[in-house]
Amino acid sequence: MPTHIPAVVFVGGGPRTAGVLERMAANRPELFGGQLNIHVIEPHIPGSGRIWRYDQDPGLLLNSTAADITMFTDASVACEGPASRGPSLAEWAAAVVDGSITDVPDFPRPLREQLRSLTGATFPTRQLQSQYLEWFFRRAARSLDRSVTVHRTTAVAVSRAIEEPSPADSTEGAGKHLVELANGRTLQADVVVTALGHTDARPDATSAAWAGFAERHGGYHAAPSYTTDVDYSPIAPGQDVIVSGMGLAFVDLLVILMEGRGGRFVELPDGGLKYLASGREPRLWAGSRRGVPYHSKISAALRGEAPGPLRFLTAAAVDALLERSGELDFRRDLWPLIAKEAGYGYYRELLTGSPALAAMGWDEFAARYSDLHWYSPAREELVAAAVPDAALHLDLERLDRPFTGRRFAGHQDVQDAVVDYIEHDLALRDSPDHPETLALFLALLHVYMEVGRLVPPERLNARSQQVVHGWWHGFFSFVDSGPPPHRLRQMLALHRAGLLQFLGPDVEVAADESTGLFRASSPRSDMSVAAAALIEARLPSPTVARSLNPVLESLHRTGLGAEQQLLTADGIHSTGKLLISSRHELVGAEGTPQPTLFGIGPGTSGWGAGAFARPDTNAAPFRENDALARTILTAAHGLAVRESATLSTAPAAVGKN
Numbered sequence: 001m002p003t004h005i006p007a008v009v010f011v012g013g014g015p016r017t018a019g020v021l022e023r024m025a026a027n028r029p030e031l032f033g034g035q036l037n038i039h040v041i042e043p044h045i046p047g048s049g050r051i052w053r054y055d056q057d058p059g060l061l062l063n064s065t066a067a068d069i070t071m072f073t074d075a076s077v078a079c080e081g082p083a084s085r086g087p088s089l090a091e092w093a094a095a096v097v098d099g100s101i102t103d104v105p106d107f108p109r110p111l112r113e114q115l116r117s118l119t120g121a122t123f124p125t126r127q128l129q130s131q132y133l134e135w136f137f138r139r140a141a142r143s144l145d146r147s148v149t150v151h152r153t154t155a156v157a158v159s160r161a162i163e164e165p166s167p168a169d170s171t172e173g174a175g176k177h178l179v180e181l182a183n184g185r186t187l188q189a190d191v192v193v194t195a196l197g198h199t200d201a202r203p204d205a206t207s208a209a210w211a212g213f214a215e216r217h218g219g220y221h222a223a224p225s226y227t228t229d230v231d232y233s234p235i236a237p238g239q240d241v242i243v244s245g246m247g248l249a250f251v252d253l254l255v256i257l258m259e260g261r262g263g264r265f266v267e268l269p270d271g272g273l274k275y276l277a278s279g280r281e282p283r284l285w286a287g288s289r290r291g292v293p294y295h296s297k298i299s300a301a302l303r304g305e306a307p308g309p310l311r312f313l314t315a316a317a318v319d320a321l322l323e324r325s326g327e328l329d330f331r332r333d334l335w336p337l338i339a340k341e342a343g344y345g346y347y348r349e350l351l352t353g354s355p356a357l358a359a360m361g362w363d364e365f366a367a368r369y370s371d372l373h374w375y376s377p378a379r380e381e382l383v384a385a386a387v388p389d390a391a392l393h394l395d396l397e398r399l400d401r402p403f404t405g406r407r408f409a410g411h412q413d414v415q416d417a418v419v420d421y422i423e424h425d426l427a428l429r430d431s432p433d434h435p436e437t438l439a440l441f442l443a444l445l446h447v448y449m450e451v452g453r454l455v456p457p458e459r460l461n462a463r464s465q466q467v468v469h470g471w472w473h474g475f476f477s478f479v480d481s482g483p484p485p486h487r488l489r490q491m492l493a494l495h496r497a498g499l500l501q502f503l504g505p506d507v508e509v510a511a512d513e514s515t516g517l518f519r520a521s522s523p524r525s526d527m528s529v530a531a532a533a534l535i536e537a538r539l540p541s542p543t544v545a546r547s548l549n550p551v552l553e554s555l556h557r558t559g560l561g562a563e564q565q566l567l568t569a570d571g572i573h574s575t576g577k578l579l580i581s582s583r584h585e586l587v588g589a590e591g592t593p594q595p596t597l598f599g600i601g602p603g604t605s606g607w608g609a610g611a612f613a614r615p616d617t618n619a620a621p622f623r624e625n626d627a628l629a630r631t632i633l634t635a636a637h638g639l640a641v642r643e644s645a646t647l648s649t650a651p652a653a654v655g656k657n
Contacts (some may be wrong), residue, residue, distance in 0.1 A: 004643040005035045006636040009179045011155045011256040011551050013042025014049025015611035016601050017195045018137040019071060023629035025143035026073070027081040032634040034640045036147045039187055041155045041179070047137030051197055057226040058110065059255045060126045063248065063297065063483050066090035067120030068614045069129070071136045076616040078453075081627035088615055089132050090120040104135055123297075123484040133612075134406060154182040157554040158192055158597075171210035176596055183203035188638055191632055193598045194561075194578070197611075199522065200225060201540040210518070210534060212513060217516030220533035224540040227252040235282050235533055237261075242520045243286040244509055245537035246293045250286060251483045253537050257282060258494060264538060265490055273486075273493040284494075285529045287503025287536075288521060291403055291414075292421050293491060294482030300435040304353030305362070307345055307442050310450060311370070313337040318454050328455065328523070330472065339374040341397055345443030346394045350387060350436040360386035370539065394440070400475055403505045408525035411501075412507050416501040419495060422488050430485035441480050448476050449620045452607030456582070462566035462573075468607065469575050492562040503527065507535060542603045543576035552603075559589035560597060564605040577605045584628050596635060 010017045017040060040046055044053050051058050061071065072086035074080065087095055093115045095101040107115070115129050141148040146201060157180040174198060179187040207223040214221035220241075222230050227249045235241060235257070256471075259265070262278030313334070321333045328334060347369070351362040358365075365386045372379040383393055398404065403422060408414045428434045457465060494500040502521040512519050517530040544556045544563045555561030555578070564579040565572050580586060584606060585593035600606065606624065613619030 004639070006037065006190045007037040007039050007188060008192045008193065008632055008636070009039045009041065009177075009187050009189045010198060011041050011158070011179065012049065012195040012601075013044075013046035013137070013150065014195065014197045015047065015052065015071065015133050015136075016197065016625070017193070018133065018140055019073075019611060019625040020193065020195070020600070020629050020632075021144060021148065022071070022084060022136070023047040023073060023081055023622075024454070024633060025140060026084050027626070027630050027633055028144070030081075031630060032637040032640070034142070034636070034638060035490045037402050038144060038148045039151060039179075039189070040148060041151045041153065041181065041187075043152060043154050045130075045134055045135035046141075046150050047070055048317040049133075049197060050132050051226065052126060052133055053455045054127050054130040056126060057252075057256055058125060058127055059259050060252055061484060061487075061526045062126060062129055063123070063125045063481060064614070065120060065297075066093065066118055066122050066124050069132075071133065071612050072366060072615075073622040073626060074615055076618045077542055077622045077626070078618055079221075079623050080630060081626040084250050086136075089124060089129065090118060090122075091299075091432075092132050092135070093118045093124075093128070095494060103138065106130065107131065109577070116263050125613075132254055134409055148520050151181060151183075151185070151187075153185075154550065156180050156550040158194075158551055158560060159554070159558060160560070161188060191598070191635055193600065193628070193632070194551060195600050195605055196552065196557075197601055199547055199603060200541055201548055202546040203545045204541070204546070205465065210509075210536075213511040213513075213518075214532075214534070217532070219516065219518070221518075222535040224536045224538045226539060227256065227537070232257060232535075235281065237280045239282045239533060240286050240529070240531040241282045241533040241535060242503075242509060242518050242531045243284050243535045243537050244288065244507060244520075246286055246288040246290070247477070247538060248294065248481070248483065249539060250288075250293065250537040251487050253535065254284075254487075254490065254494065256501065257284070258317055258490075263373040265493060273489050275490070275493040275497040275499070277497060277499065282533070283499055283501070285501045285503055285520060285531065287522065288505030289506060290401060290478070291502070291505030291507070291522070291524075292418055293488060294478050295480075296425055296429040296482055296485040296488050298403045298429045298438045299485060300429075300432050300438050302349060302353060302435050302438055302442075304349045304350060304351070304435070304439075306375045306445065307439070309350075310341055310446060311344060312340045313447055313450065313453055313454060322457075322459055328460050328464060330460065330467045334451070334455065338444075338451070340439055341447050342396065342443045343374065344369065344392050344435050345446075346440045347383070347386070349439030350392065351407070353439075357376075357389060357392065358386055359388050373462070391435070399479065402503070403524065406524065408504055408522075408527070410525060414502055414504040414522075414525055414527055418504070419492065422492055426485055426488055430488075444476055444480050445614070445617065448480070451616060452620055453623065457605070457607065458582075462568045464562075465566055466568070466573065466575065469577065469605075492500075501529075503529065541576055542578075544578050544603075545574070545576070555586070560594065561586050561599070562589045562591075574606065578603055580604045580606055583631055584624070598628060598631070600624060 044050050069089040073084050075083040099116050159178045177189045179193050203223045210222045220234050263282040265273045312365045351358045429437050507522050510519050518534040519530045521528040544552050562579050564575040564577045580599045581593040584598045585598050586597040587593050610621050
């Protein structure tokens with residue numbers, strides 16, 4: 001008698017799906033020994049997907065070193081499933097070179113050279129990372145015993161099946177949901193997982209107005225998008241271009257519009273860089289809210305005591321706050337604890353790793369520090385007594401907004417201020433002399449990975465959920481997710497070459513109908529720039545309602561998915577993110593979690609970030625992958641038990657293997 005084989009459909013086949021598949025393979029012996037049909041829908045090569053695909057500018061790099069990238073759920077990860085130790089990107093590359101890993105394609109010569117020269121401290125190209133991710137996907141798929149079918153097409157809609165198939169008609173494809181594909185096929189699924197990564201969206205009202213303005217006046221406008229997918233060919237050599245945004249998309253933009261147009265950097269005898277222009281580059285005028293690029297990655301190594309567990313942002317501390325108020329406020333309750341953790345890590349390294357800079361022993365400092373509120377005069381007095389050099393005091397507010405309260409005299413004052421800032425950042429972070437910057441980096445990373453586990457999102461007030469998805473994620477990215485240090489040196493070289501000018505903080509862009517030009521200015525100075533071209537250098541904000549992804553559009557239209565809505569004192573605000581439950585179930589328009597529809601990744605309301613992480617950091621994405629994999633396998637087991645009971649007159653005999 002035919003039996004129903006549970007069907008699981010993943011919409012999206014990038015690294016997040018690969019991670020969940022690996023966790024399904026690891027947890028399968030415990031939770032479900034039966035047969036599965038797993039479908040992965042991905043128009044690009046599975047594993048790398050769109051964002052990490054090989055087919056992009058070869059000059060684009062990762063912002064992490066090869067030693068700091070893994071896809072494996074190692075023993076540090078606090079999850080129910082078994083650990084699965086595997087190679088980091090650096091270890092994988094070495095294994096490919098020495099022949100101990102052979103299941104890889106015949107790489108083109110540039111990649112072979114990268115593999116041979118790669119060290120753990122190398123910032124690898126995205127092209128090389130694509131090969132690691134694709135290898136990992138193939139490995140995970142093989143470990144699922146040929147259960148995985150890849151469909152190299154796009155999913156265009158997800159809907160409920162009109163009728164439940166009768167047990168007598170059960171087949172491999174029967175299921176509760178229909179997933180329509182662009183190639184005309186329709187898959188029937190018992191479980192659907194949307195793992196869509198970063199998706200495109202229709203422009204918001206402001207961007208749409210700027211696009212219309214540029215079209216009317218023969219100008220150029222690039223709305224927020226993944227940088228490598230934008231057509232910059234209409235920008236002419238020497239053309240002035242206003243750039244709004246100085247984050248990671250801005251770094252990619254510099255690669256594409258400078259070296260990508262034939263220029264090159266040469267190293268000078270003093271270690272500096274000089275840019276040799278091709279003559280095809282535009283001139284960029286860049287600004288943002290902060291007015292500066294993201295902080296450089298760090299070259300120093302820790303000298304002092306090794307970091308330990310969190311001491312202040314703990315489960316007990318969160319429980320005590322909840323018992324006191326019933327609802328948490330990020331700024332009032334959580335941020336002082338986060339800041340205190342950051343300070344503890346920073347000063348521990350400063351006092352134990354560079355004791356010549358300290359006037360107090362670490363044990364005394366730590367004992368007194370532990371009893372003080374971050375925002376207390378006593379804490380400031382303790383720091384002043386322990387660290388005589390005020391320049392070494394940790395000021396998180398100044399770190400976040402370095403030009404707060406500063407008024408600039410004019411264009412040159414802005415240029416000098418931003419250049420000084422970048423040079424100072426490099427002196428601190430690209431030097432062996434300031435390991436306290438690495439300690440701060442690690443402390444913030446530890447908190448960022450833990451806050452989603454320690455703090456139930458539903459126990460935060462609505463305003464604080466906005467802060468978490470907005471300011472907190474942005475601050476962490478600014479401090480911890482910046483580019484390699486040589487990218488900042490390249491910015492300085494481009495500035496000296498006259499191809500990059502700075503607009504300063506709090507930049508405002510307007511469209512001037514009288515001239516047909518965009519105009520950028522800052523309330524902090526009298527500086528103003530007019531140009532026919534405007535680039536919004538950032539990824540689109542998450543949005544379900546305006547999404548150009550057909551599956552998100554389908555979920556929104558049918559009510560199977562909904563945007564996260566937050567009720568604040570100012571009214572209802574949407575985060576734009578796909579609303580999911582704590583189990584990653586999609587929450588429909590009626591507000592009910594749907595137990596066989598799931599969402600994971602940056603476009604959802606979950607707190608996890610990224611698809612790969614540093615080894616041995618109890619990374620949040622790996623915890624989420626494991627939990628979701630176990631939920632999927634448990635659902636498959638339950639379905640198999642029900643089907644077996646229906647198809648047999650004897651008691652069901654499906655159990656754990």
